[in-house]
Amino acid sequence: MFEPNAQTQTAVATTIALSIVAAQEKLGKKLPFPRVEACSGKTAGWMTWHTRGNRDYVLKVNWQLAQENLADYLHNTIPHELAHMVADFLYGNVQSHGSHWRYVMVEVFDRAPIRCHDYKVDHITRKHAKLRGKS
Numbered sequence: 760m761f762e763p764n765a766q767t768q769t770a771v772a773t774t775i776a777l778s779i780v781a782a783q784e785k786l787g788k789k790l791p792f793p794r795v796e797a798c799s800g801k802t803a804g805w806m807t808w809h810t811r812g813n814r815d816y817v818l819k820v821n822w823q824l825a826q827e828n829l830a831d832y833l834h835n836t837i838p839h840e841l842a843h844m845v846a847d848f849l850y851g852n853v854q855s856h857g858s859h860w861r862y863v864m865v866e867v868f869d870r871a872p873i874r875c876h877d878y879k880v881d882h883i884t885r886k887h888a889k890l891r892g893k894s
């Protein structure tokens with residue numbers, strides 16, 4: 760498993776925290792904080808949760824792609840994944856990249872609702888890996 764440097768770890772953790780705080784202020788609601796776990800391969804990251812009882816959100820971070828594409832990862836991938844959590848938290852079982860998710864991306868995180876990243880992943884597996892939502 761790829762070991763990220765301290766700068767990457769701090770930047771990702773800070774961006775998650777600041778994004779959630781900003782979203783809470785915008786929505787006037789307390790939001791959960793996801794646990795962060797590592798993932799690998801061509802997927803930049805995904806958000807997952809248990810659908811019964813406590814949602815227990817887990818943000819999977821591909822530390823290698825995060826470190827190699829840090830600025831974009833912070834600006835686009837983290838809001839993309841957090842928007843899955845916020846859409847689920849606010850609206851329940853919604854379509855992965857449907858209208859609720861797009862609403863959260865645009866109105867809460869002020870980002871274009873982009874589904875795919877174009878990080879270079881040739882050295883990992885193949886080009887144009889997709890961001891994955893819950894499914």
Ligand SMILES: [Zn+2]
Nearest residue numbers: 839890891892
């Ligand atoms: Zn997604």
